[in-house]
Amino acid sequence: MTRSERGRIRVAVSTVILTMRRDRGATPRVALPLVRRTRDPFRGDWALPGGWLDEQESLEEAAARTLAETTGLAPSYLEQLYAFGAVRRSPSRVVSVVYWALLRADEVDAQSAAFEASGTAPDNVAWNDAESLPTLAFDHNRIVEYALWRLRNKAGYSRVAQGFLPPAFTLADLREAYETILGRRLDPANFRRQVEAAGNLIPTDEFRTGSHRPARLYRHNTDVALADRGPLSPEETRTP
Amino acid sequence: MTRSERGRIRVAVSTVILTMRRDRGATPRVALPLVRRTRDPFRGDWALPGGWLDEQESLEEAAARTLAETTGLAPSYLEQLYAFGAVRRSPSRVVSVVYWALLRADEVDAQSAAFEASGTAPDNVAWNDAESLPTLAFDHNRIVEYALWRLRNKAGYSRVAQGFLPPAFTLADLREAYETILGRRLDPANFRRQVEAAGNLIPTDEFRTGSHRPARLYRHNTDVALADRGPLSPEETRTP
DNA sequence: ACAAAAGTGTTCGGCTTACACCCATGA
DNA sequence: TCATGGGTGTAAGCCGAACACTTTTGT
Missing domain, CATH: 1.10.10.10 (Winged helix-like DNA-binding domain superfamily/Winged helix DNA-binding domain)
Known part of the structure; x- marks a missing residue:
């Protein structure tokens, strides 16, 4: 107990939202939304949508809330992917509980349009081809890689x-x-x-x-x- | 950021250690070690071994350390089971990252004996039949249930x-x-x-x-x- | 009519299941 | 020698892969 009282460990949540997008008539590809960071560390880099866990919300509620705040998206279900807690994955000590979900392309378009129209949308969200990402903030490249592995795995035995x-x-x-x-x-x-x-x-x-x-x-x-x-x-x- | 600065959320780790024990020559059963709590909340109840995450250790290191401190056990590998973070799973706000592992019965005996001999062993550890547990502290009954589900699942497609x-x-x-x-x-x-x-x-x-x-x-x-x-x-x- | 996608039929090989059977040892 | 678990053989059945084939539309 005392150790943790002394330390400063924060809990964050992030989400890997995967959708299927068809660019210019070609074969569709898996894509995911990224958010450009507006503060240090990794200011200016792309990162997964996410934020801090509030004391009054569950992990999944926090994932849904931060996702909506940053991207306006609201998937019909969220599944926990993994808890990442290596000591040096961020300059300060952060444990990130990551959720993932699939989203339909038509829902993405509708929700994004509504978000834009609301006037509260930040213009720092972009959809990226999951197979050709830039270098992301923190360990987020690895997190996406793991999410894609889980998706392919799960496609084999579920619907x-x-x-x-x-x-x-x-x-x-x-x-x-x-x-x-x-x-x-x-x-x-x-x-x-x-x-x-x-x-x-x-x-x-x-x-x-x-x-x-x-x-x-x-x-x-x-x-x-x-x-x-x-x-x-x-x-x-x-x-x- | 600000929300989390105000709140007080602590990160704990727990471990579900499963082994196979043969009682009085009968068919073997899955068993796991439980620790009797010595402080509130749930003082006197049985709970999974665990403790607080230290600022200088990874989640898995914390799981291994707290397991060794409470039971003297050292499994050869630990796998993350799930992060539990419902708001009211504990009186104070705690996110528990749970690990699980299988342990050989002969290792259990050897490690337990060494732990006893070292004189640092608390006498509040007991092995329990996984299928007939008492009511445990916090949401630990549910956690064990989930670990057993994962074990049975995994037995189907891995070794x-x-x-x-x-x-x-x-x-x-x-x-x-x-x-x-x-x-x-x-x-x-x-x-x-x-x-x-x-x-x-x-x-x-x-x-x-x-x-x-x-x-x-x-x-x-x-x-x-x-x-x-x-x-x-x-x-x-x-x-x- | 023809191209192309929707939908059906059929075969083949591998893997699981069920169970008959032989082998080697302790008592 | 016989009971028992170790180990082998084998046939039936299921399921996925491959692919030929028929159906129905747009052009």
């Missing part, structure tokens, strides 16, 4: 990729999301059978037309969680 | 169960470890082929005799990590 998609989507959309995450092509025929067998999708009666044969639209089955998070307390995970 | 076993062991030993973790019986024949195919075991020329046909002893293949932890920084994970 996380649906987090990139709007409520209604075609199987080609979903397959493209997986291909973007995993970095390789998937067989359309086998992909169809696999997701159909998994039972996570609800077919609708609508079709998307416009090019070639119309494709059936599907919706998420909200009864099935995006990813099994185990017996964590609701108090620990819920964002109010 | 964690070897963490329960001494350097040399029979396939029956290894199978028993998996059966204890997973709570179900495994086919000896198929189990043998699976672990042989995985290439994580090195057969020795020794056999364990004493009952029926002698069984070949195996050793861990230390070239293969117990569990893939992704691209986490060595600074973040290493215990010096």
Whole structure:
């Protein structure tokens, strides 16, 4: 007890928000928002959105709040990534609890536009290709690397990729999301059978037309969680 | 920044140490060490070993240090489990970063004996059956529940169960470890082929005799990590 | 008509499961 | 010699990968 009373250790939260963006018609890529730091240390460098943990909020609430304050974004769920606490990861002693989430491109656009219109938006937020980042402040490059590893890992055994998609989507959309995450092509025929067998999708009666044969639209089955998070307390995970 | 300057948030670390114990010849069970609290809050209740994070040590170093101070144990590796930070999980505001590890029963005995002999051992440490714990201090019941979920999960796709076993062991030993973790019986024949195919075991020329046909002893293949932890920084994970 | 994407069928090989069977030892 | 666990063989079934094939649209 006494040791910690003497020391000065602060708790920060950061978020890695991943989305899928299509630049000039090319194949989509994973992108994430970065914030330019306006104070030392690392003033002027890019960093993950985040801030200090307030005494009256949970870790996840702090992650959601600081993310909204800096970027205007509000993901539908946040998952804890890791707690980083090396002694020299910052000039002062900071333990950073990092959260991550997937965000749909259409939500990003809507939320960003609303944030801009509100007049409170700082002009120091930029979306970056996750695979070609500049050198970030603190250990944030490593944190992003770890988040991408987790994403690819999780794509293998859960349905996380649906987090990139709007409520209604075609199987080609979903397959493209997986291909973007995993970095390789998937067989359309086998992909169809696999997701159909998994039972996570609800077919609708609508079709998307416009090019070639119309494709059936599907919706998420909200009864099935995006990813099994185990017996964590609701108090620990819920964002109010 | 200002919010956190005002507030008083302390960082603690706790550890869930799991081992496999065989009571009175019965089937082995998962057990973990608990410490009886000597001060408020929850004075007199059982809690996970842990303590405050010191300003000059990393999270993992703090976990190893506080574990050694309270129980005398020194696992060969520690893995971060989760950061718990609900506002009311403690009367004062505490963020607990929890680590977990598997420990071999023979190491537990040896380290505990050495700790006792050193004269510095407090007599308030007890080993508990993980499936039938009393009500613990803080949210520690939930933390243990989550650790057990992670263990069972991980046993499915990695070789964690070897963490329960001494350097040399029979396939029956290894199978028993998996059966204890997973709570179900495994086919000896198929189990043998699976672990042989995985290439994580090195057969020795020794056999364990004493009952029926002698069984070949195996050793861990230390070239293969117990569990893939992704691209986490060595600074973040290493215990010096 | 033709290109291209949606969607279906089929085969193959690897892996898991179930279980029969042989082997080697202690008592 | 017999009970018991160690260890091998083998066939059925499931699932993913590969790919041929049919269907339906836009041009």
